[in-house]
Amino acid sequence: MQVSKRIDRQPTHGEGFRLLGGWVEQPDDLQPSLEGDISADVIVIGAGFAGLSTALELRALGANVVVLEREFAGFGASGRNAGYLAGSMGVEFELFHKRLGLEQARKVVAFYDEGVAYVERRLGELAIDCDYTPSGIIRAAVHPSQAGRLRKSMELGLKLGSVTRQVDADEMRARGIPAAFLFGCTQHGGTLDPGKYVLGLRRAALRSGVKLFEQTTLLSYSEGTTITCRTERGSARAPTLVFATNAYTPQLGLLRDKVVPMRVSALETVPLSAAQLASLGWPNREGLVTPHWTMESHRLTARNSLLITTKQLGYAYGSRTPNVPDAAAYAALAQALDERFPTLRGTAIRACWSGYISLAYDALPVVGETGTQRNIHYTAGCSGHGVGTQSLIGHLLAERIAGIEHPLLTALRHKTPTTLPEPLQWCAVKAALCGANGLDRHLNRKVRAHATN
Numbered sequence: 001m002q003v004s005k006r007i008d009r010q011p012t013h014g015e016g017f018r019l020l021g022g023w024v025e026q027p028d029d030l031q032p033s034l035e036g037d038i039s040a041d042v043i044v045i046g047a048g049f050a051g052l053s054t055a056l057e058l059r060a061l062g063a064n065v066v067v068l069e070r071e072f073a074g075f076g077a078s079g080r081n082a083g084y085l086a087g088s089m090g091v092e093f094e095l096f097h098k099r100l101g102l103e104q105a106r107k108v109v110a111f112y113d114e115g116v117a118y119v120e121r122r123l124g125e126l127a128i129d130c131d132y133t134p135s136g137i138i139r140a141a142v143h144p145s146q147a148g149r150l151r152k153s154m155e156l157g158l159k160l161g162s163v164t165r166q167v168d169a170d171e172m173r174a175r176g177i178p179a180a181f182l183f184g185c186t187q188h189g190g191t192l193d194p195g196k197y198v199l200g201l202r203r204a205a206l207r208s209g210v211k212l213f214e215q216t217t218l219l220s221y222s223e224g225t226t227i228t229c230r231t232e233r234g235s236a237r238a239p240t241l242v243f244a245t246n247a248y249t250p251q252l253g254l255l256r257d258k259v260v261p262m263r264v265s266a267l268e269t270v271p272l273s274a275a276q277l278a279s280l281g282w283p284n285r286e287g288l289v290t291p292h293w294t295m296e297s298h299r300l301t302a303r304n305s306l307l308i309t310t311k312q313l314g315y316a317y318g319s320r321t322p323n324v325p326d327a328a329a330y331a332a333l334a335q336a337l338d339e340r341f342p343t344l345r346g347t348a349i350r351a352c353w354s355g356y357i358s359l360a361y362d363a364l365p366v367v368g369e370t371g372t373q374r375n376i377h378y379t380a381g382c383s384g385h386g387v388g389t390q391s392l393i394g395h396l397l398a399e400r401i402a403g404i405e406h407p408l409l410t411a412l413r414h415k416t417p418t419t420l421p422e423p424l425q426w427c428a429v430k431a432a433l434c435g436a437n438g439l440d441r442h443l444n445r446k447v448r449a450h451a452t453n
Helices: 049-060 093-100 102-125 144-159 169-174 194-208 246-252 274-280 327-340 386-401 407-412 424-452
Strands: 003-006 036-039 042-045 065-068 084-086 137-141 164-167 183-187 189-191 211-213 218-223 227-231 234-238 240-243 260-269 287-289 296-300 306-310 349-359 366-370 376-380
Touching: 042 049, 042 227, 042 234, 049 065, 049 194, 049 386, 065 234, 084 102, 084 287, 084 386, 093 102, 093 144, 102 194, 102 386, 102 407, 137 144, 137 189, 144 164, 144 183, 144 424, 169 183, 189 287, 194 211, 227 240, 240 386, 246 260, 246 349, 246 376, 260 327, 296 327, 306 327, 327 349, 327 424, 366 386, 376 386, 386 407
Parallel strands: 036 234, 042 065, 042 240, 065 211, 137 287, 240 376
Antiparallel strands: 003 218, 084 189, 137 183, 164 183, 218 227, 227 234, 260 306, 260 349, 287 296, 296 306, 366 376
């Protein structure tokens, strides 16, 4: 039996900001689009962290793999994120604990932490130089009132097996952390250039024999013992299909009832002068994330610019992902930049951009199988932790396709809450974001008042 799935194409357009993420350019060796009819053992849709990792791991098992990518490898979230290789510190421990119970929540925390170790291993195995700085990440408070929430989260995290510890004010100052960040808790991992990482995965995939077709839009796919993926000028057939398209998956007619695409924005300064860098301190360049309801993230890059991300999230009606500027988000990021780093006020901005993560209502990863033969695999719901988790997912999915169910994959299997239909979802998401932004604005007013006292 063949069941046809039709896909609506989404045009990409925009002006006044960087259409690509701040880390990537179109490769000089752009791979040709698919023309004609081909066959493989596995077809992977999407050439980001998850898709390329899955393809590489499958090739290591001897599979013939085809990857279809609408633009080019790294064009989506993998080339637009902040570049944090982070474990379980930033996840919502309380939500996981209530949703899954103690034992399964512990296994999910182990999954997040293993993502860090997996990427660190792969950087060496694949000889990928992506400016990885394993200096750790600090979840850092910007106001004394955040102490209780931060402490409670850390205590539960320790109970669930998270590797973390408290960093008091004295240690923050001894480490040279910028003064706006008062205290916090640490997590292993660090920061990297996600563009160099994803393009390193691309090079490794091409070397391994993965057939990568870029600028190839998936128009439709069929279900059955053999799956046929149709593109503008060709088709690919295989007994197994993997959707590694994360926030873009609902556009492909899948996971509309499981994940919500959320727009995340970034703002990067021009490279800082030696004097500006000295004014910050920050010798170890730890990644800093705040415990706001909608977190801020702050880091220095290898090119000596300062990158600030998130601050405000956005949602487009109907789970769309338009590649358009978000002026309100960039303004909020610029204000946060001035307030957290007063010595950098007036520094020119190199670039700003936006991209999409996917979020389930319970903030847990979404992995599974679908189709009449259960041979269509998917991964989504990275919730902003994609560098580690979506890389590791590649290993887990490859084993699953080969007939091995890894315990970490089993730990992720749960009933994902069903999303709301439109227009209820738009109303609910907008109301939630409005509430979170209101709470964060109130906190930031307290931060400004505290700074003047």
